[in-house]
Structure formats: C-alpha cells, structure tokens
Amino acid sequence: MLNDELAAIFEEMADMEEIEGRKWQSIAYRKAAASISTAGGNLIDLYRSGRLRDIDGVGEAIEAKIRDYIEKGKIEKYDEMKARYPIDFASLRKLQGLGPKKIYALFTALGVKDIETLKAALNDHSISGLQGFGEKSEESLRKAVEVFEKYGANRRFLAEIYDEIQEIKKKLAKSSLFEDLEIAGSFRRMRETVGDIDILGISSNPEKGREFFTNLDDVAGIISSGPSKMTVRLKNGLTCDFRIFARDSFGAAMQYFTGSKEHNVQLREIAISKGMKLNEYGLYEGDRVKAGSDEATIYRALGLEWIEPELRENMGEIEAAGAKRLPRLVEYGSIRGDLHTHTVDTDGRNTLEQMVGAASASGLEYIAITNHSKGLKVAKGLTDEGFRSFNRKxxxxxxxxxxxxxxxxxxxxxxxGSLDLDDSTLQEMDFVLAALHQGVVGDANENTARVVKAIGSGKIHSLAHPTGRLIGSREAYRLNFERIFEACKENQVFIEINGYPERSDLPFDLVKKAREYGILFTLGSDSHSTKDLRNLHFATAIARRGWLDKESVVNTLNADHFTNLIRR
DNA sequence: GCCGTTTTCGGCCCGACTGTTTTCAGTCG
Known part of the structure; x- marks a missing residue:
C-alpha cells in the first residue's frame, strides 16, 4: 500500500538524516512517517484533492516528495541519500539496540549493510574493538540477531497472547507483593496486534517485586534491568517492560505507558503550552504537582475529558476531549449476539448443536449461523437445496x-456483482452477510462496482470483512470506500466488523470514517469452531477503536429488536 | 523539516538504561 511504502521511505530518510547529524529533519521525517502510516487515510485520495498538507507533519517539502513519488515513482533526495548509504535500514533497525549511528559506524568500518553482512562481522569477531563498541556490544548484537531470526520482529495478535498476559498479571497479583497492577501499552489500547507488553505495579517492596517477576516461568531472559525499569523477553517471544511506581505516580505512569506515543507527544505539548510539564511521574507546574495518582485528573488539568485507552491514537480524540465531544463507546458487556459463525456443514469444525451450546454458555442471547454459499467451493459452500434443509434443522x-x-x-x-443464491432461498434467510472471496482484481473501480451492485440489490443485510485483508499475508482489496459507504448509507446496509484476528476487518480507521456516514455495524466472530466465539470481544475492541457508540452496533439490540431491524 | 491560543523565527517530549566512556552518546519506548 502506498501509505506503507512512503512511511518506510520517510523512516529511512529519518535514519540517514540522523547519521548526517540533522536531528530536527530526522524528527520531522519520523513524525510524517508515523502519521502517514497510522492516520493518513488513503494518500492517493488526499493527493487528488490537494489535501496532503492536512496530514499532521506534512509540510511543503514532504508534500513535494509525496507528489514526486506518486507522479514519477521516485524521490530524488531519497535516491541521492540512498546512494551514499546503501544499507538495509529497515531490517537492521529491528535489531534490539541498533540505531542509525551504530549502523553507520558498522557500515563504514566493516561494510555491514544488512543482516547477512552483520552476521559475517559477528563471526569474525571484528566488531568488539571498534570505536564505541566493546565485548558486550558484540555479544548483545549476537543475541539480537538470534532473537530476530527466531521470532522475526513481528507483532503478535492481541487475541493470541491475551489470556497468557492476563495469566501473568494474575500470578503477580497472587504474590501479594503489589498493591496494584495494570497492563498498559497497546494491550490496553486493544490494538489488534502488539509489539511488546508493559506491566506497571505499585509495591512497597520493589526489590522483592522485581525478583518475583524475573523468576516467573514465563520469563526467558533479562534484556535490561535498572532500579526503576526492567525489560525481559518472555518465552512467547515478546519483550515485556516491568516498572514499579509509587501510588502518587501511578496514574501518570498508566497514562504515559498506555500511549500511543503520538497521543503522548500531543499531550505533553499541551502541557507545555499551559506552562506545565508532563512525564511518567506526574503533571507539574514548576515544582508543584498538579496531578499524578489518577489519569482522569491529569486529563482534566490539561482541559480535557478522560479519554478511553482505545481512542488514544492521536486521531482527533484530543480535540474531541477538549470540546467535550467524545463518543460514549459501546461497552464490551453489551454485545448480545454473534452475527458471523460457521458449522461443520461448510468449513467449520463444530456442529450446529455445539456452536449453539457454546454461544449460550458464553452468555449470548442469539447467534446467526452464516455458512458459506455454493460459489466458495474450497469452503464446501451450501447449495440452495443445502440451505433449505439446513434451515429446517x-x-x-x-x-x-x-x-x-x-x-x-x-x-x-x-x-x-450478482448474488450466489436464488431469490427464493434468500427470502428464507433471516440474515444475509455478503462477501468478496474470489476473482478480486487490481482495478479499484471494477471491484467497487461489484460490491456496490450487491449492496444495491436490496437482498443483503451486511457486508462481511469488507477490505479482505489478512494481516501478515494479504493486502486489502483495492476498493473505493467512499462509494461503498455512500451505497451502504443509501441502501441501509450494515458493515461488518469481523473479529477474526487475521482479518480485524473493517480496520478501525475505516470504521471511524464509515461512522461519519451514519452507517450501522454488525459484529461477527467469524467462528469456525467454538473457541473462536471469543473473537467477538476483539470485534468489540475494533468498534471502540473506531469511536462507535452502542446505538451504532446492531448486536447490542435484543433478539426481538434485531429481528425487527432485519425484516425485509 | 514542521509549525503557530506567544511566535513566520526559533523552538521542537521526556526519562531510563547500557556500554563505553571518564561525563556521555546511543537507543528505546
């Protein structure tokens, strides 16, 4: 995707500017890279409408570079710099402890330009002895390469590590060495993937607390350890920061370590503009502590409402909190039904009875069984006759x-753009999810027309996993979402938020956009087995990250109200 | 290179840890 490509380029330019000692340029490029990749929207659309400068951190010079990249496929300054530094920054930067300056030192002294050449240098033992490097540096680089090759430097799905991390918290709590414990970071923001874990605690005996933590059997090794902060590698491959704070600072610590980084930078700038200073210990006016023990007081002292962790992405939440216009987010406990599940009759692994039993046991009031239709042969999709007999069941x-x-x-x-079942069959169905799975082409207009036609058919209720992305393995389909959202609004078709971790689709930033059209959403676990039903929790997280209130989520209705809503 | 509730110039978030240094640079979050 264009956003990711340009963000990667600007990250590299930041590295190279840093090598050349232009600190502020470097910071500017990094800031632009961050806002392009997180909150950028579609760069092509912004480019066409001449609104590139609307992106936070994009000014005259970076706008020109984005334009050049779109129009000519290249950025002159980047190519020039890259000729001077033919280095695979992207990979090398993923190694713990390796930044631009050290990479450059290794490049000039030993010709290190990627992981392979670094490994060669490590094998020669030629790194220790270089100016600024010693035995320990070489050893920690060796370790960093090992970790990189074992785990990649990839983020993990929140859903995949969620229970395990909660378990660690429980074990810590059980020690009764801590008065309070919280997991912060992207875990608390419920981001669909997490890169590391941040655990914060209050303890009257920090020494013992730290010792207890390092001795947990989940800990594989210590990366760094100081008096107030320690970093370990967990056995599941994630790094985990563990910090102990005083009660008076715990709110500031929670705020600080929940992030996001961009959100925090913004908050600290507001603090400065009000003559205050914000760090992980508190909010200060001169020597006077304005707030620290709880988050809400800090936000209030900055003139803001408390902001739900899921919203802290610097995507307008700070402005909304200042204007007291934050949404009342849909709550995790308010979801009454699951609207996307499969059974063994197509590609699921559990029977109808088992799925219903598990849904009931998990406290749901209703479930829609949404097996595939015949066109999806790999999933053993049901024919019209197949659906009719399944419906009787x-x-x-x-x-x-x-x-x-x-x-x-x-x-x-x-x-x-036509539909895969007869009208008479569709008449029988309570709830029709429509989806693209096959024959998606490179042309956005063609794909969009297909989807818009289905939306306009009057026969579908919700559009399933709209972008088709599979995190880590497949890019989103090329689609024009402005047209799709308009069509949904016009035809009163809902949009699904699919909680299957690899999908997490619609992504939260598009949810936030779709919300502005006044569209309603259906949440689905996309369960292929009973244990997948928990994905509904993560679908709810995406809804919250996309600023949705209860009224925008169809699943918060009870079964009768839902029945009325879907009646055609 | 970006940006403006004090600014069109002069600032730009902040603190912890490590390793190599003798007081700090680099990295990280």
Missing part, C-alpha cells in the same frame, strides 16, 4: 434452544 432447534438461532448465510458476491 435450525427451525427445529429453535423450538428447544435457550437462545435464538438466526438462519444466515455468508453469501458470495459473484464476478458481475
């Missing part, structure tokens, strides 16, 4: 079931 189950079961389908949108 649901009817009879509904007579004895404690929760309501809706007859659903995850319906293929065919190549020409």
């Amino acid at each position: 649901i009817d009879s189950m509904n007579e004895k079931s404690s929760i309501r079961i809706f007859k659903g389908v995850e319906l293929e949108i065919l190549k020409d």
Whole structure:
C-alpha cells in the first residue's frame, strides 16, 4: 500500500538524516512517517484533492516528495541519500539496540549493510574493538540477531497472547507483593496486534517485586534491568517492560505507558503550552504537582475529558476531549449476539448443536449461523437445496434452544456483482452477510462496482470483512470506500466488523470514517469452531477503536429488536 | 523539516538504561 511504502521511505530518510547529524529533519521525517502510516487515510485520495498538507507533519517539502513519488515513482533526495548509504535500514533497525549511528559506524568500518553482512562481522569477531563498541556490544548484537531470526520482529495478535498476559498479571497479583497492577501499552489500547507488553505495579517492596517477576516461568531472559525499569523477553517471544511506581505516580505512569506515543507527544505539548510539564511521574507546574495518582485528573488539568485507552491514537480524540465531544463507546458487556459463525456443514469444525451450546454458555442471547454459499467451493459452500434443509434443522432447534438461532448465510458476491443464491432461498434467510472471496482484481473501480451492485440489490443485510485483508499475508482489496459507504448509507446496509484476528476487518480507521456516514455495524466472530466465539470481544475492541457508540452496533439490540431491524 | 491560543523565527517530549566512556552518546519506548 502506498501509505506503507512512503512511511518506510520517510523512516529511512529519518535514519540517514540522523547519521548526517540533522536531528530536527530526522524528527520531522519520523513524525510524517508515523502519521502517514497510522492516520493518513488513503494518500492517493488526499493527493487528488490537494489535501496532503492536512496530514499532521506534512509540510511543503514532504508534500513535494509525496507528489514526486506518486507522479514519477521516485524521490530524488531519497535516491541521492540512498546512494551514499546503501544499507538495509529497515531490517537492521529491528535489531534490539541498533540505531542509525551504530549502523553507520558498522557500515563504514566493516561494510555491514544488512543482516547477512552483520552476521559475517559477528563471526569474525571484528566488531568488539571498534570505536564505541566493546565485548558486550558484540555479544548483545549476537543475541539480537538470534532473537530476530527466531521470532522475526513481528507483532503478535492481541487475541493470541491475551489470556497468557492476563495469566501473568494474575500470578503477580497472587504474590501479594503489589498493591496494584495494570497492563498498559497497546494491550490496553486493544490494538489488534502488539509489539511488546508493559506491566506497571505499585509495591512497597520493589526489590522483592522485581525478583518475583524475573523468576516467573514465563520469563526467558533479562534484556535490561535498572532500579526503576526492567525489560525481559518472555518465552512467547515478546519483550515485556516491568516498572514499579509509587501510588502518587501511578496514574501518570498508566497514562504515559498506555500511549500511543503520538497521543503522548500531543499531550505533553499541551502541557507545555499551559506552562506545565508532563512525564511518567506526574503533571507539574514548576515544582508543584498538579496531578499524578489518577489519569482522569491529569486529563482534566490539561482541559480535557478522560479519554478511553482505545481512542488514544492521536486521531482527533484530543480535540474531541477538549470540546467535550467524545463518543460514549459501546461497552464490551453489551454485545448480545454473534452475527458471523460457521458449522461443520461448510468449513467449520463444530456442529450446529455445539456452536449453539457454546454461544449460550458464553452468555449470548442469539447467534446467526452464516455458512458459506455454493460459489466458495474450497469452503464446501451450501447449495440452495443445502440451505433449505439446513434451515429446517435450525427451525427445529429453535423450538428447544435457550437462545435464538438466526438462519444466515455468508453469501458470495459473484464476478458481475450478482448474488450466489436464488431469490427464493434468500427470502428464507433471516440474515444475509455478503462477501468478496474470489476473482478480486487490481482495478479499484471494477471491484467497487461489484460490491456496490450487491449492496444495491436490496437482498443483503451486511457486508462481511469488507477490505479482505489478512494481516501478515494479504493486502486489502483495492476498493473505493467512499462509494461503498455512500451505497451502504443509501441502501441501509450494515458493515461488518469481523473479529477474526487475521482479518480485524473493517480496520478501525475505516470504521471511524464509515461512522461519519451514519452507517450501522454488525459484529461477527467469524467462528469456525467454538473457541473462536471469543473473537467477538476483539470485534468489540475494533468498534471502540473506531469511536462507535452502542446505538451504532446492531448486536447490542435484543433478539426481538434485531429481528425487527432485519425484516425485509 | 514542521509549525503557530506567544511566535513566520526559533523552538521542537521526556526519562531510563547500557556500554563505553571518564561525563556521555546511543537507543528505546
């Protein structure tokens, strides 16, 4: 994606500027890179409408570079610099402890330009002895390469490590060495992936607390350890920061370590503009402590409402908090039904009975079974006749079931935008999810037309996993979401937030956009087995990160109200 | 290179830890 490409380029330019000692240019490039990759929206659209400068951190010079990249496919200054520094910064920067200056030192002295040449230098033992490097530096680099090759430097799915991290917190709590414990960082912000874990604690016996922590069997090794901060590698490959604070500072610490970094930078700038200083110990006016023990007081002292962790991405939440216009986010406990599930009758692993039983046990009031339609052969999609007989099974189950079961389908949108089942079959269905799975092309207009036609059919309720992305393995489909959102609004079609971790689709930034159109959303776990039902929790997290209130989420309705809403 | 509730110039978030240094630079979050 263009945003990612340019963000990577600007990150590299930041590295090279730093090598050349231009600190502020470096910071400017990094800032631009960050806002392009997180909050940028589609760069092509912004470019076409001449609104590139609206992006935080993009001024005259960087705007020109983005333009050149779009129009000519290259950025002259980048190419010039790259000729001087033919280095794979992106990979080398992923090694713990290696930044631009050290990379440059290794490059000039030993010709290190990527992981392979670094490994060669390590094998020669030629690094210790270089100016600024010693035995320990060489050893820690060796370790960093080892970790990189074992785990990659990739982020992990929140859903994948969620329970394990909660377990660690429980073990710490059980020691009764801590008065309070919280997990901060992107974990607390419920980002779909996390790069590391931050655990904060209050303890009257920090020494013992730290010792207890390092001796947990989840800890694989210590990366660094000082009097107030320690960093370890967990056995699951993640790095974990553990810090102990005084009660008076705990709110400031929570604020600081929850981030995001961009959100924090913004807050600290506001503090400065009000003649104050904000750090992880508190908010200060001169020597006087204005706030520190709880987060809300800090935000209030800065003239802001308290901001939910999920919103802290510097995507307008600070302005909204200043104007007291933050949304009341949909709550995790308010989701009453799951609107995307499969059974063994197509590509699921559990039976209808098992899925319904598990949904009921997890406290849901209803579930829509949305098996694939016949066009998706790899998933053994059901034919019209298949659905009719499956529907009869649901009817009879509904007579004895404690929760309501809706007859659903995850319906293929065919190549020409038509639908994969007969009208008479669709008439029988309670809930129709429509999805693109196959035949998606490189042309955004063609893909969009296909989706818009399906939305306009009057026969679908919700658009499933709209971007089609699979985090880590497949890019989002090329689609024009402005047109899709308009079509959904016009035809009263909902949009799904799919909580399957690899999908996490619609992504939260697009949820926030779609929300502005007044569209309603359906949450789905996309369960292929009973244990996937927990994905609904993570779908809710995406909804919250996308600023949704309860009224925007269809699943918060009870079964009767939901039935009325989907009646065609 | 960016930006403006004090600014169109002169600032730019802040503190901890490590390793190599004899007081600090580099890295990280």
